[in-house]
Amino acid sequence: MDESFIQTMSLTFRLAFITTVILLIVGIPLGYYLSQTKSKFKPVIETFVSMPLVLPPSVLGFYLLLAFSPKGAFGEFLQENFDIRLVFSFEGLVIASIIFSLPFMVHPIQSGFSALSKSLKEASYTLGKSRFETIWFVLLPNIKSSLLTASVITFAHTVGEFGVVLMIGGNIAGETKVASIAIYDEVESLNYAVANQYAFTLFIITFAILLFVYGVNKSMVRSEFK
Amino acid sequence: MIKINIKKNLNTADGVIILSVNKEIKKGDFLTLFGKSGSGKTTLLRIIAGLETPDSGEIIFDDEVWFDGSKKINLPPQKRGVGFVFQDYALFPNMSVRQNLEFALKNKNESKKVDEILEIMEITNLSSMMPHNLSGGQKQRVAVARSLMSNPKMLLLDEPLSALDHVMRAKLQDELLAVHKRFNITSILVSHDIGEVFKLSNRVFKISLGEITNDGTPTQVFANQNLSSKFKLTAEVLSIKKSDILYIIELLSHNEIIKVTATKKDIENIREGDSVLVSSKAFNPIFTKI
Numbered sequence: 001m002d003e004s005f006i007q008t009m010s011l012t013f014r015l016a017f018i019t020t021v022i023l024l025i026v027g028i029p030l031g032y033y034l035s036q037t038k039s040k041f042k043p044v045i046e047t048f049v050s051m052p053l054v055l056p057p058s059v060l061g062f063y064l065l066l067a068f069s070p071k072g073a074f075g076e077f078l079q080e081n082f083d084i085r086l087v088f089s090f091e092g093l094v095i096a097s098i099i100f101s102l103p104f105m106v107h108p109i110q111s112g113f114s115a116l117s118k119s120l121k122e123a124s125y126t127l128g129k130s131r132f133e134t135i136w137f138v139l140l141p142n143i144k145s146s147l148l149t150a151s152v153i154t155f156a157h158t159v160g161e162f163g164v165v166l167m168i169g170g171n172i173a174g175e176t177k178v179a180s181i182a183i184y185d186e187v188e189s190l191n192y193a194v195a196n197q198y199a200f201t202l203f204i205i206t207f208a209i210l211l212f213v214y215g216v217n218k219s220m221v222r223s224e225f226k
Numbered sequence: 227m228i229k230i231n232i233k234k235n236l237n238t239a240d241g242v243i244i245l246s247v248n249k250e251i252k253k254g255d256f257l258t259l260f261g262k263s264g265s266g267k268t269t270l271l272r273i274i275a276g277l278e279t280p281d282s283g284e285i286i287f288d289d290e291v292w293f294d295g296s297k298k299i300n301l302p303p304q305k306r307g308v309g310f311v312f313q314d315y316a317l318f319p320n321m322s323v324r325q326n327l328e329f330a331l332k333n334k335n336e337s338k339k340v341d342e343i344l345e346i347m348e349i350t351n352l353s354s355m356m357p358h359n360l361s362g363g364q365k366q367r368v369a370v371a372r373s374l375m376s377n378p379k380m381l382l383l384d385e386p387l388s389a390l391d392h393v394m395r396a397k398l399q400d401e402l403l404a405v406h407k408r409f410n411i412t413s414i415l416v417s418h419d420i421g422e423v424f425k426l427s428n429r430v431f432k433i434s435l436g437e438i439t440n441d442g443t444p445t446q447v448f449a450n451q452n453l454s455s456k457f458k459l460t461a462e463v464l465s466i467k468k469s470d471i472l473y474i475i476e477l478l479s480h481n482e483i484i485k486v487t488a489t490k491k492d493i494e495n496i497r498e499g500d501s502v503l504v505s506s507k508a509f510n511p512i513f514t515k516i
Contacts, residue, residue, distance in 0.1 A: 122277050123316035125303040127330040128376060137329065141320035 004173060005197060012178040015090070016158040019097040020151050023105040026098070027150060031109030032135060050107075052100045061167025064096050068168065086168075093169045093176055097158045105154045112146025113139065145220045152213045156206055227252055228380070228412070232273060232283035232293070236436060238264040245269055245280075245436040251429075256406050256413045258423045260447075261433035267416045270433070271382050274414065275310050276303035287379065309373030309381045309411075313388065315365045317357035323368050324353040330375035339375065346408070347371040347401070363394040370405060381406070383415040387422065392481050399425050420448060420460045420501045421480065448503055458505045463498050477504060 034046060052060060068086035069075045078084045086092035116139060124134040140147070162180040169176030171185060179198050186195035231248045245266040251257055259267035272278040273293075274285065282295040292301045303310075318326055327340045344350045347367050357365060366386055373381060383402070387395045403426055406413045417423055423430055423444050430447045432440035440447040448460070461479035468474075473493055477484045486504065496502060 117314055117316065119312040119314055119316035120318060122303070123310065123312060123318075123372075124329075125277070126275055126306075126308060126310040127372070128304045128307070128332065129329075130304065138318050138320075142318070 005194070007174050008177055008179055008182045008198070009201065011090075011174065011176075012159055012180075015093055015097060015178060016155045018094055019101060019158045020105075020155045022094070022098055023101060023154050024147075024151060027102070027105035027109050028135075028140070028147075031106050032113050032139075034106070034110045035113035050103050053103050057100065057161070057163025058167055060100060061096065061164040064092075064099070064164070064168050068092055068095075088168075088170045088172060088176060090169075090175055093165060093178075096164050096168045097161060100161060100164050101154045101157050104157050105150045108146045108150035108153070109143070112143030112150075116142055145217050148213060148216060148220075152209055156209055159202065159206070227288060228274070229284070229286040230270075230274065232280035232285065232295075234269065234273065234278075234280040236266055236269060238266075240264060240435070243436040245273075247438060249431065249438065249441065251412065251414070253412050254410060255429050256403075256415070256427045257429045257431065258415045258417050258427040258444075259431050259433055260417060260420075260423055262418065265433045266436040267431075267433045268384055271384055271414060271416050274380070275308050275382055276301060276306050277310075307376065307379050309370075309376070309378035311366075311369045311373050311381070311383045311386045313385045315357075315369040315386075317360075317365055317368055317372070319357050322354050322356055323349065323360070326357070326368060326372050327375055330372050332376055343371050343374055346405075362390050363398060366390065366398055367401070370402070374405070374409065378411065381409075381411050381413045383413065385416050385418075387417075387419075395422075396481065402426060420444075420503075421462075423448070424460055457508075458503060460501065460503055463496060463500045463502055465498055466493060466496070477502070479504075 030049070034042065034049075065087060066072055067074050068078075070079045070085060070087070075086065078086065084091065086095060120138055120142070121134055124138045125131075129137070159178075160180055161178075162184070165176070165178055166181055166184075169178075169181075171177050171181050177185075179202055183195050183198045183202075186192075186198065228251045229249075230251070232245070233247075234245045236243050236245050243266065247270060259270060261267045269278060273280050276292065279300055280293060280295065283293070284291065284295065285293040287306075290301075291297075291299050292306055293299060317323075318329065321329060324340060324344070327343060328334070328337065331337075331339065341350070344353055347370065349364065349367050349371060352360065352364060352368065357368070360368065369386065370381075386402075387398055390398065399422060402413075402415075405411075406426075415422075415426060417426075428443060430440070430442065430444050431438045432447055445458075459479050461477035461484065464476040464478050464483065466473055466475050469487075472487045472489065475486050475488050475493065477486065484504075
């Protein structure tokens with residue numbers, strides 16, 4: 001296996017891993033908030049979270065490109081004050097992936113929290129436990145399978161993302177060139193053998209991940225309800 | 227003693243009703259909130275626990291202000307120190323029976339207390355089991371045990387026996403009464419079972435559409451005091467059958483089926499499924515030595 005293949009694959013999985021970890025940290029409080037709130041702004045927040053599901057990736061990529069560009073106000077601000085450039089950089093890809101994969105993390109967590117009986121939370125409160133203790137010791141352990149599903153789908157979805165990555169990251173080897181871009185690139189250059197190497201690797205890894213999730217979830221469900 | 231003087235608008239199936247309560251409850255009382263579903267009895271219990279907020283008024287426990295609408299004081303449930311037993315028991319599915327009780331401890335070093343409560347509730351043998359492996363009656367015992375862990379000032383019970391069969395119910399009613407006496411606690415029970423009310427409580431609020439319409443001992447609330455009868459018992463009407471000029475009524479009282487006769491006039495307002503108070507004068511009893 002040549003070096004550029006390994007470099008591209010490791011970049012792809014590093015991007016997916018970092019995105020998943022950050023989204024897990026963001027998704028738990030956001031999913032909890034959406035499952036509990038009665039605020040009139042809930043539909044607005046839900047719409048923003050769900051937008052990436054239906055929006056063409058190139059649309060999202062286009063606006064992110066404009067926002068991150070050093071010629072725009074936000075991009076210029078970042079460049080001047082923090083020396084951060086988000087277009088055509090790995091950091092930019094991470095931020096774009098977080099926005100793009102947000103619904104895949106938040107939805108399973110939100111429905112996991114919603115499915116728990118309200119009395120679990122209330123019982124913990126009447127036993128004198130704070131909201132944080134309640135979420136950490138009572139609620140989260142009981143939505144383990146939702147957390148696993150959310151993380152894996154987010155991870156897999158980030159691995160497979162194409163449009164946003166192409167718009168905002170381009171195709172810089174070792175910096176923004178991920179596997180899905182590489183496949184496109186190799187096909188364009190008629191290197192079908194290399195393209196197949198990427199494609200088949202992704203195929204096998206995705207299959208293995210999903211098989212693992214369904215296997216683990218089944219045994220989790222079994223231990224909860226037997 | 228707890229002073230409750232609150233108002234809250236409730237959206238129910240019958241439209242908006244106003245829950246309006248102004249009462250005092252003495253320490254050591256076993257009070258039942260009795261009424262149809264949608265009357266506001268569970269909401270009142272949840273308001274006392276701090277799980278719901280009244281629109282206005284005040285709740286004062288001894289000298290501690292739990293709620294004061296005008297001063298914007300609303301003590302959260304964590305600080306009220308009440309034990310609450312939920313209708314679905316709300317045992318934490320990820321914790322064993324023992325861990326459920328330990329979670330309720332304020333100080334993690336008091337594991338002796340867990341053993342003690344497990345013993346009192348006779349559930350020591352269940353301590354390593356997970357909640358989903360317990361029967362309804364066992365879950366109920368664990369839920370009561372857990373609510374007692376933090377020495378609550380009051381025990382609030384939201385129809386804890388409604389999902390159980392008659393035999394289990396009678397047994398757990400005895401246990402609740404034993405717990406109430408042993409811990410010398412103030413208990414408030416939500417129930418719509420008249421038998422349960424008579425067996426457990428020394429005071430009843432009969433609630434209808436958000437208003438307390440009767441307040442007194444179970445006999446005062448449910449029985450006509452002017453009745454000079456010698457026997458009284460509460461029962462559920464199982465069947466009413468016509469037999470010549472009389473009616474034969476089958477009644478269920480404390481798991482026993484009783485057959486009595488009645489005239490048409492006696493049963494004018496009574497239907498199958500109703501709860502009734504049956505009384506009789508002292509004539510013609512038959513004695514059988516057992």
